[in-house]
Amino acid sequence: MGRYRVGLETRERILEATREVLVEEGVEGATLKVLTERAGVGAGSFYNLFDSKEAAILEVVREAIQAVDPDPGGLGEESPEDLVEAYIAFFTRDPIIARIYLQLAVGGGLTDERIAGRVLRSHRARAERFTAAIERSYPDAADPAGRAERLLAGLTGLAITRLLDPGLPFATHARQLRADVLENQG
Amino acid sequence: MGRYRVGLETRERILEATREVLVEEGVEGATLKVLTERAGVGAGSFYNLFDSKEAAILEVVREAIQAVDPDPGGLGEESPEDLVEAYIAFFTRDPIIARIYLQLAVGGGLTDERIAGRVLRSHRARAERFTAAIERSYPDAADPAGRAERLLAGLTGLAITRLLDPGLPFATHARQLRADVLENQG
DNA sequence: TACATATTGGAGTGCTTGCTCCAGTTATGC
DNA sequence: GCATAACTGGAGCAAGCACTCCAATATGTA
Numbered sequence: 001m002g003r004y005r006v007g008l009e010t011r012e013r014i015l016e017a018t019r020e021v022l023v024e025e026g027v028e029g030a031t032l033k034v035l036t037e038r039a040g041v042g043a044g045s046f047y048n049l050f051d052s053k054e055a056a057i058l059e060v061v062r063e064a065i066q067a068v069d070p071d072p073g074g075l076g077e078e079s080p081e082d083l084v085e086a087y088i089a090f091f092t093r094d095p096i097i098a099r100i101y102l103q104l105a106v107g108g109g110l111t112d113e114r115i116a117g118r119v120l121r122s123h124r125a126r127a128e129r130f131t132a133a134i135e136r137s138y139p140d141a142a143d144p145a146g147r148a149e150r151l152l153a154g155l156t157g158l159a160i161t162r163l164l165d166p167g168l169p170f171a172t173h174a175r176q177l178r179a180d181v182l183e184n185q186g
Numbered sequence: 187m188g189r190y191r192v193g194l195e196t197r198e199r200i201l202e203a204t205r206e207v208l209v210e211e212g213v214e215g216a217t218l219k220v221l222t223e224r225a226g227v228g229a230g231s232f233y234n235l236f237d238s239k240e241a242a243i244l245e246v247v248r249e250a251i252q253a254v255d256p257d258p259g260g261l262g263e264e265s266p267e268d269l270v271e272a273y274i275a276f277f278t279r280d281p282i283i284a285r286i287y288l289q290l291a292v293g294g295g296l297t298d299e300r301i302a303g304r305v306l307r308s309h310r311a312r313a314e315r316f317t318a319a320i321e322r323s324y325p326d327a328a329d330p331a332g333r334a335e336r337l338l339a340g341l342t343g344l345a346i347t348r349l350l351d352p353g354l355p356f357a358t359h360a361r362q363l364r365a366d367v368l369e370n371q372g
Numbered sequence: 373t374a375c376a377t378a379t380t381g382g383a384g385t386g387c388t389t390g391c392t393c394c395a396g397t398t399a400t401g402c
Numbered sequence: 403g404c405a406t407a408a409c410t411g412g413a414g415c416a417a418g419c420a421c422t423c424c425a426a427t428a429t430g431t432a
Contacts, residue, residue, distance in 0.1 A: 153343030
């Protein structure tokens with residue numbers, strides 16, 4: 001099905017509206033009526049561009065999950081410090097996508113099998129990346145995979161706490177946590 | 187409105203059904219039809235005992251949040267190790283309530299103001315308890331409140347990861363994380 | 373036993389949901 | 403500028419939703 005330019009633009013407007021609604025209202029608030037009104041399109045246009053409402057939401061989730069683990073170019077060079085800074089930057093620079101990531105992927109992923117699978121896969125990939133970076137920077141550290149797991153878990157937990165309590169000094173805690181986990185009898 | 191014994195028993199059956207459904211299907215799956223059929227009651231009986239569907243769900247959430255931080259009797263005696271073990275025990279012994287806690291309270295709490303408030307309050311109380319325990323056991327440790335925050339965040343993150351990946355050695359990681367956070371230049 | 377009140381199931385209500393259908397309009401390649 | 407295909411909004415649809423209403427029944431009290 002070839003697409004015209006206007007169609008692709010409308011598609012983008014719908015995705016943007018979906019992002020906004022997910023952030024402000026959550027999954028429950030993302031009804032077709034709300035999405036289409038926000039995007040300024042009729043239901044017919046929506047279904048001309050997406051197979052279902054869920055398809056649009058999953059597209060947004062997919063993008064959010066990808067955004068949390070960007071730039072695979074630096075693979076083999078990056079340090080754990082780089083990765084932690086990237087995580088901090090992700091949450092600081094792009095809080096909307098970050099919120100969607102935690103809200104849908106982490107929260108909703110516990111019930112929805114499809115989302116849970118995606119999140120787990122992305123988690124495993126990230127854990128491997130952290131493990132490799134730790135092995136490079138701290139070759140004598142015992143159990144690098146375990147350290148990676150604990151560091152990642154801590155970052156996720158801090159991110160959630162921060163969403164509940166915006167006053168939390170997220171970056172400071174994240175950096176200190178890296179030191180805690182990596183410099184212990186390292 | 188005085189209650190008969192049978193009414194209170196029915197109420198308990200409904201709450202139990204709600205717990206089960208929340209665990210198995212999540213909030214989205216908890217429709218009135220599902221809840222009442224599971225509990226074996228008619229809609230009329232449900233609304234004789236609860237003001238709304240949401241009231242029943244919030245009741246379950248309230249209980250789950252309370253269960254994550256039990257036994258305030260030991261206050262002033264407990265060590266950080268005790269608190270970590272209590273958290274491990276909570277997740278190991280009562281995985282159903284634990285799942286509800288994370289699923290609804292942490293996941294749903296990011297959008298629902300009322301739930302978010304409850305979760306934040308319970309988080310603060312727990313953080314204070316951890317801080318006090320750290321000050322007692324590690325009087326020379328710098329920034330005990332920050333350490334408590336990082337330890338709690340890590341435990342939450344590990345719990346989430348474990349729900350996504352049941353193979354995760356949760357207890358081992360949790361204990362090691364305590365050591366990471368508390369014994370660094372302690 | 374007689375009475376007031378709580379409990380019961382389920383048919384029915386009004387509303388919202390995701391989605392379809394379609395006639396009219398617009399974009400694009402030749 | 404014509405043919406073809408994509409795009410458009412919105413009326414309409416069946417299904418599902420939370421919830422109400424009520425007549426019949428069970429429960430507890432004096």
